[in-house]
Amino acid sequence: MTRTAVITIAHGRHDHWRMQRAALARSRTVVDDHVLVAIDDRGYADGARGTELRAVRVIEIDTHPDGLPLARARNVGARAALDAGAELLVFLDVDCLPSPDLVDGYRSAAASPASRGSLLCGPVTYLPPPPLGGYDLDRLHEHDAPHPARPAPEPGEVVVGGRHDLFWSLSFAVDAPTWSRIGGFDEDYVGYGGEDTDFGQRARAAGVDIAWVGDARAYHQHHPTEDPPLRHLDAILRNGAVFAARWGWWPMQGWLDGFVRAGIIERAGTGYRRVAPARDTAADASTAGAVR
Numbered sequence: 001m002t003r004t005a006v007i008t009i010a011h012g013r014h015d016h017w018r019m020q021r022a023a024l025a026r027s028r029t030v031v032d033d034h035v036l037v038a039i040d041d042r043g044y045a046d047g048a049r050g051t052e053l054r055a056v057r058v059i060e061i062d063t064h065p066d067g068l069p070l071a072r073a074r075n076v077g078a079r080a081a082l083d084a085g086a087e088l089l090v091f092l093d094v095d096c097l098p099s100p101d102l103v104d105g106y107r108s109a110a111a112s113p114a115s116r117g118s119l120l121c122g123p124v125t126y127l128p129p130p131p132l133g134g135y136d137l138d139r140l141h142e143h144d145a146p147h148p149a150r151p152a153p154e155p156g157e158v159v160v161g162g163r164h165d166l167f168w169s170l171s172f173a174v175d176a177p178t179w180s181r182i183g184g185f186d187e188d189y190v191g192y193g194g195e196d197t198d199f200g201q202r203a204r205a206a207g208v209d210i211a212w213v214g215d216a217r218a219y220h221q222h223h224p225t226e227d228p229p230l231r232h233l234d235a236i237l238r239n240g241a242v243f244a245a246r247w248g249w250w251p252m253q254g255w256l257d258g259f260v261r262a263g264i265i266e267r268a269g270t271g272y273r274r275v276a277p278a279r280d281t282a283a284d285a286s287t288a289g290a291v292r
Contacts (some may be wrong), residue, residue: 002088002107002175005033005081009073009096011041011063016221023097023137023219029104030088035080035238037073039063039240060271065233067191072279074169075184082176090173096124097219098171101155105215106173109158115211118160119203120173122216123152140219153214158175160211165251167200171218181206186242191235194243197251226256233265233274241271 002061006024009019017036024031034056038044059075059080078089088110093099102122109115119173123146127135146152150166150257174182182203189195201275203210236252236259244250256272259265 001029002110003032003085004029004103004107005084005086006031006090006092006103007035007037007074007077008092008094009037009039009070009077009079010044011039011051011068014043016040016095016223017044019135019137019221020092020094020097023140024103025100026137027098027103028100029107031103033084033086034058035059037061039068039073039124043107043248046068050065061095064190066238067222069187069190069194070192071185071189071281072082072187074226078179078184082179086176088173088175089179091169091171092218093170093220095221095223095237096170097127097135097137097221098222099140099217099219101215102171102218105213106224108215109211109213110175112158115158115160115209115213116198116268117175118209118211119164119167119200120213120216121150122173122210122213122217122218123147123150123211124168124170124173124220126220127146129148132190135219135221141217144217146217153212155214155217157214157216158211160209162210162212162262164204164210165197167196167203169196171216172219173213173216177206182208188242189239191239192229192240193255194230198243200248201247218236227257228255228262230259230264230273235287237265237272240282 036056036058038058038060045058045060066173090106106120109120125144125146127143181214185195186198240250266275
């Protein structure tokens with residue numbers, strides 16, 4: 001059977017992590033390795049979560065002055081998993097709960113002649129706020145309503161092909177040769193936004209198809225959000241400019257349009273600039289990226 005590693009990056013979100021571990025324990029197949037890359041957070045490595053850390057390898061990395069180094073954290077996790085013999089890498093954001101079929105769904109798609117060597121993505125449902133006592137992991141399927149902006153095949157179906165700009169890093173999988181072919185995440189992206197859209201474009205440029213895997217369903221735990229995410233404005237502008245220089249267009253267009261409508265930024269040539277007094281965005285360094 002394909003040796004499979006789950007890779008999670010985290011800063012804070014300990015309650016979400018605990019729920020993810022509990023959901024992963026319900027998988028129909030036990031994963032061979034679970035690598036947690038903790039960014040500037042010793043709460044994982046110091047044993048504060050006790051027995052929940054069994055069978056989990058925790059790797060600590062420092063944060064970056066400009067924000068959480070999400071791209072670097074994913075690369076560090078992938079490198080550790082591959083060095084331990086992983087053949088399939090499954091990436092799950094810390095606030096995503098895997099369905100019991102997620103691991104098997106990705107494994108099957110990675111082995112299928114139709115989707116082998118593809119960038120594999122599963123449908124993600126955004127959950128409502130949890131009831132008293134938390135989510136019932138045995139009933140997550142009752143909330144199944146994948147995000148409408150991306151393909152969501154029925155269980156048992158795999159759809160190969162489509163737009164690489166729809167790739168997102170909440171839940172995806174890639175086999176070891178394909179990871180090497182894509183080249184991992186670009187570590188010039190720091191803080192919230194852009195690094196996953198760039199990864200999708202790197203896959204496209206490398207000739208790697210995208211495939212949507214109906215069995216690999218995940219459920220995103222609820223937490224407060226901003227739309228547009230003002231506390232991440234500096235990172236969005238910085239990372240967006242990096243992306244535009246590489247690919248010729250700006251990602252995160254919905255958020256940028258929202259900032260323009262709010263009078264916070266304006267178009268400046270082919271890019272954007274602030275037009276309002278800078279708001280303190282120190283939170284970008286402590287809460288960005290991994291808290292999607």
